[in-house]
Amino acid sequence: MDGTxxxxxxxxxxxxxxxxxxxxxTVPAGKLVALVGPSGAGKSSLLRIVAGxxxxxxxxxxxxxxxxxDTERRVWLPPEARQVGxxxxxxxxxxxxxxxxxVAMALWRLPRRDRQRLARAWLERVGLPESHWHRLPNALSxxxxxxxxxxxxxxxxxxxLLLDEPFSAVDALRRSELYALLATLRQExxxxxxxxxxDLMEARLLADEIAVIDRGALLQQGPTExxxxxxxxxxxxxxxxxxxxxxxxxxxxxxxxPGWGRLEWRAHTERDxxxxxxxxxxxxxxxxxxGQAVHWVVQNDALTLRTCDAPPCPxxxxxxxxxxxxxxxxxxxxxxxxxxxxxxxxxxxxTLTGRERHRFQVGESAFLCLDPSWIHxxxxxxx
Amino acid sequence: xxxxxxxxxxxxxxxxxxxxxxxxxxxxxxxxxHTFRGKALIEGLVLLPLVLPxxxxxxxxxxxxxxxxxxxxxxxxxxxxxxxxxxxGLILASLLFNLPFVIPPAQxxxxxxxxxxxxxxxxxxxxxxxxxxxxxxxxxxxxxVAAAVLTFVHTLGxxxxxxxxxxxxxxxxxxIAIAIYDRVQAFDLAAANQMALVxxxxxxxxxxxxxxxxxRAAVPRRSE
Numbered sequence: 001m002d003g004t005x006x007x008x009x010x011x012x013x014x015x016x017x018x019x020x021x022x023x024x025x026t027v028p029a030g031k032l033v034a035l036v037g038p039s040g041a042g043k044s045s046l047l048r049i050v051a052g053x054x055x056x057x058x059x060x061x062x063x064x065x066x067x068x069x070d071t072e073r074r075v076w077l078p079p080e081a082r083q084v085g086x087x088x089x090x091x092x093x094x095x096x097x098x099x100x101x102x103v104a105m106a107l108w109r110l111p112r113r114d115r116q117r118l119a120r121a122w123l124e125r126v127g128l129p130e131s132h133w134h135r136l137p138n139a140l141s142x143x144x145x146x147x148x149x150x151x152x153x154x155x156x157x158x159x160x161l162l163l164d165e166p167f168s169a170v171d172a173l174r175r176s177e178l179y180a181l182l183a184t185l186r187q188e189x190x191x192x193x194x195x196x197x198x199d200l201m202e203a204r205l206l207a208d209e210i211a212v213i214d215r216g217a218l219l220q221q222g223p224t225e226x227x228x229x230x231x232x233x234x235x236x237x238x239x240x241x242x243x244x245x246x247x248x249x250x251x252x253x254x255x256x257x258p259g260w261g262r263l264e265w266r267a268h269t270e271r272d273x274x275x276x277x278x279x280x281x282x283x284x285x286x287x288x289x290x291g292q293a294v295h296w297v298v299q300n301d302a303l304t305l306r307t308c309d310a311p312p313c314p315x316x317x318x319x320x321x322x323x324x325x326x327x328x329x330x331x332x333x334x335x336x337x338x339x340x341x342x343x344x345x346x347x348x349x350x351t352l353t354g355r356e357r358h359r360f361q362v363g364e365s366a367f368l369c370l371d372p373s374w375i376h377x378x379x380x381x382x383x
Numbered sequence: 384x385x386x387x388x389x390x391x392x393x394x395x396x397x398x399x400x401x402x403x404x405x406x407x408x409x410x411x412x413x414x415x416x417h418t419f420r421g422k423a424l425i426e427g428l429v430l431l432p433l434v435l436p437x438x439x440x441x442x443x444x445x446x447x448x449x450x451x452x453x454x455x456x457x458x459x460x461x462x463x464x465x466x467x468x469x470x471x472g473l474i475l476a477s478l479l480f481n482l483p484f485v486i487p488p489a490q491x492x493x494x495x496x497x498x499x500x501x502x503x504x505x506x507x508x509x510x511x512x513x514x515x516x517x518x519x520x521x522x523x524x525x526x527x528v529a530a531a532v533l534t535f536v537h538t539l540g541x542x543x544x545x546x547x548x549x550x551x552x553x554x555x556x557x558x559i560a561i562a563i564y565d566r567v568q569a570f571d572l573a574a575a576n577q578m579a580l581v582x583x584x585x586x587x588x589x590x591x592x593x594x595x596x597x598x599r600a601a602v603p604r605r606s607e
Contacts, residue, residue, distance in 0.1 A: 053502050080508040092499040096521045105517065106507045156507065 007064025009160050009192040011050060015057040015216075021045055023218020025211055027160075027192035033221070034207035035196045037239055042216040043196040044089070047162050050194065051086050052079035063159055063192075085158030085191075089165045091149040093137040099123060099148045100133045106155040122151035127181060143174035147181070154185070163195040167202060179205060200241050204228075212236050230376050234295040237378075243349040244298045250377060251279065252290040260284055263377060267343060269293045277343055280318055282375040293380045302374030303350045305336065306367045307359060313369035320368040322348065324360050336360055338368055384577045387554055388562035395470070395558060396538035399477040400531055403485055408527060411489025412519070426487075433483040441547025444476050448548075468550045473558075476548040477538050484534045492526035493519065529593040536589035540582050 009027040021042045027033045035043045048054035050061055052068065055076060061069040068077045085106075093102050103119035110118065123133055126147040137145055146166065153161060166182075167175050183206065186193070197203050203210050204224055211221035212231075219239075220232040231237040237245055247269045251262040261284030265277040288294065304313055305322075313319070322338035325347065334357035340346045348368055352360070360366060414426065432440055448466040449455050458464045466472040496519060504514045520527075542560040549556030551565065559578055566575035 051502075051506050053505070079502075079505040080510065082506075083508065084506055086503070086506045088499050088503055090499070092497065092503040094500060094503075094518060105504075105509070108507070108509055108513060152507070 007159075007192075009050070009194070010060070010062045011046065012061075013046065013049060013056045013059040015059065017057060019045065020216035021049075021056060022216060023213070025194070025218060025221060027194055027209075029192055030190050031208045032186065032193040032195060032206060033209045033211055034203035035194060035211050035213055036198065036200060036203050037213035039198060041213045043198075043213055044164055046213065046218075047086075047164050047194060047196050050160065051084050051162055052077060052082050083156070083159045084162060085153035085156065085160070086162040087146075087149050087153045087164060087166050090169055091137070091145045093145055093149055093152070095137055098134045098136060099128060099140065099144075102137070102148055103151045103155050106152045109156070118155060119151075122155050123148070125185075126151045141174075142170045143178060146170055146174075146178060150181070150185075154189075158191060160191055161189065161193040163193065165196055165198070167197070167199070182206060210240075212239050214239055228299055229374070231297060231378070233378050233381070234297075237295070237297045242297045242299060244300075244303075246296055246346070247380070248294055248296055248377075250288045250290065250292045250294050250379075253284045253286075254281065257281065261288075261377075263294070263296060263375065265296075267346065269380065275343070277340065277346065278318075278320075280370075280375060281372045282377050283373060288377060288379050294377050295380055296375055296377045298370060298374050298376070300351055302371040303348070304369040305338065305350055305352065305356070305360065306369060308365055308367065310367075315371065317369040317371055320348075320370065322366055322368045324362055324364045324366060327357075327360060327362055329357070333357065338366065341365065384574065384581075385557075385559070385562045388557050388559045389578070389581070391470075391554065391556075392539045392558040392560070395473055395477055396535045398474050399481055399538045400535055402474070403478050403481055403534065404527070404531055407482070407485030407530070408489050411486045411491075412493045414486070414490045415493035426490075429486045430483050432480040437480065437541070437543025438547055440480055441476065441544040444472075444479070444544070444548050448472065448475070467548055468552065468556065470549075470555055473545055473549045473556055476544045477541065480541065480544050481534045481538060484537055485530050488526050488530040489523070492523035496522050525596040529596045532589045532592050536586050539585060 007029055011025040013021050013023060015021040019042060025033065025035075025046065035046060037043055045054055049056050049059060049069070055069070056071070058071045059069055060067070060071070067073075067075050068082055069075060094105065097105065100116065100119050100123060103122050104115040107115040107118055120133065124130075128144060128147050128151070132140060132144060137148065140148065146169070150166070167178055170178060179202070195203075195207065207224055209221060210224050210227050212219045212227070214235055220227060220236050227236070228240060228242065231240055231242065234245060246265060248266045249264040249269070251264050254260045254262050260281050263280045263282040265280055266274045267277060268274045282296070304317070306313060321341040323341055323344070324336060325339045326337040328335045333351045333353045336350050336352055336357075338348050338350070350368070410429075414422065445467055446452060447454055448458075450459060450465065450467070455466065458466065464471070466475055500518055500522075501514060504518050509517070539558075540560050541558075542564065545556065545558050546561055546564075549558075551557050551561050557565075559582065563575050563578045563582075566572070566578070
């Protein structure tokens with residue numbers, strides 16, 4: 001929208017002290033990458049490294065060909081030289097300046113008259129009513145402050161946009177309005193965008209890609225759907241909130257079905273004589289050694305819950321006899337927990353929407369149909 | 384009422400303010416934003432004039448700067464400057480004993496600024512002088528003005544150090560506080576009372592101003 005060239009942001013960090021932080025992050029121009037992970041995982045630190053507010057022990061930050069940080073070559077650009085737009089967690093609006101002056105401050109390089117004109121144009125664009133332009137931040141609601149902060153972050157046409165928990169201080173109603181605003185603005189934004197969030201739904205809703213960070217380590221980055229379908233390991237799956245995680249042993253390729261292998265589902269992997277629940281078909285990518293202990297996960301998309309009298313599922317699913325153990329309604333969907341009838345300690349969770357959610361009662365027997373092409377197998381790395 | 388003594392006191396207080404405020408704001412800001420080895424020692428030294436008897440401070444200034452000391456001798460021989468028993472000496476002494484009235488309040492004011500505001504300003508690319516003028520100063524000026532008012536009044540009324548370093552030379556080092564003491568010694572209580580009353584009213588006004596400024600800074604503004 002501003003005609004300037006925008007490029008891919010690449011970040012590589014390797015730090016032991018004061019907090020461990022390692023990994024790589026790549027954000028293509030115009031893409032929004034959500035950094036997700038538990039609190040204290042290092043999400044905000046990573047953002048601060050990109051902004052130049054934090055200098056890692058070892059690391060490289062590059063935007064296209066321009067280098068902002070390279071500890072090996074002793075390159076370091078201060079934040080004021082990076083042209084980054086940043087939305088801080090609690091907005092960090094100047095408490096003594098009106099909404100308009102807050103935005104104009106980001107435009108300080110321009111002549112005074114242009115500053116005011118552009119600031120007003122941005123406030124209009126983020127939907128702050130004109131009557132509020134001269135209010136101080138503490139006379140604005142959380143959502144309004146967020147709009148001002150967003151206008152301020154974008155006003156100077158930054159080369160990178162950083163959003164630190166942008167919606168955490170806004171109530172749920174305002175939040176969906178702001179999601180829509182960000183989605184609208186994004187159509188015109190051509191710079192790489194990094195958003196830190198602990199809200200997975202928000203990440204899935206707004207991001208093109210998700211990067212998972214845990215205890216200072218960037219574990220995996222990829223397109224949202226890819227990540228949910230093929231998390232790299234059990235920890236990534238757990239952070240992404242994939243509920244159906246199980247263990248087993250990889251039995252190798254299935255001689256009768258090319259491209260498929262056999263997965264032995266076990267109750268646990270502590271001992272070799274752990275009870276075997278079933279042997280399931282799963283896609284064979286040829287990467288897992290024979291007999292390897294594995295985690296495996298299945299996304300909700302692969303699951304269908306059927307009453308006992310319903311006709312069999314179409315296709316060739318795995319059918320598991322289960323008992324419904326809990327039904328929890330949450331807004332537009334219900335979270336149903338079922339236990340295997342044969343081994344009740346093994347539970348599955350499935351979300352149901354629409355008419356389906358009223359069909360099942362606690363204690364009822366049912367069939368869980370599982371599309372095996374969605375089974376994702378990950379080797380367990382023993383430390 | 385000895386107007387020339389009062390006038391001298393005002394000149395001393397004004398000179399102290401003009402010289403001390405820029406340095407005090409700089410030092411307070413530096414102490415607020417940086418950690419370094421020996422910071423606690425510096426903070427302690429700054430507070431020392433507050434607990435030290437003024438006569439002790441004055442005594443050591445005399446010892447260090449007097450004509451008999453190596454420093455005093457050197458200053459006199461090199462620059463022809465004497466720093467005791469004259470107005471310049473008073474200013475120097477006044478700067479020292481006002482350090483605890485300027486630097487710690489300035490430090491606390493700068494420490495109270497949310498560090499994210501300065502970070503936001505840096506990310507916006509604002510140069511340091513703009514950050515100071517547009518962010519830091521608007522958020523600290525009440526505390527700084529309060530410190531300046533206290534310093535001014537405190538200098539008007541300072542007695543011990545002034546007497547030790549300046550003596551009692553009319554028109555040169557005879558400040559209003561010393562004039563009051565002098566009048567009492569001469570049993571001229573009416574004159575002493577006049578001058579004491581002026582100082583009392585000025586001090587009261589200063590304290591009230593200071594409280595008013597800090598109270599307004601502390602009251603949370605309207606929020607929805």
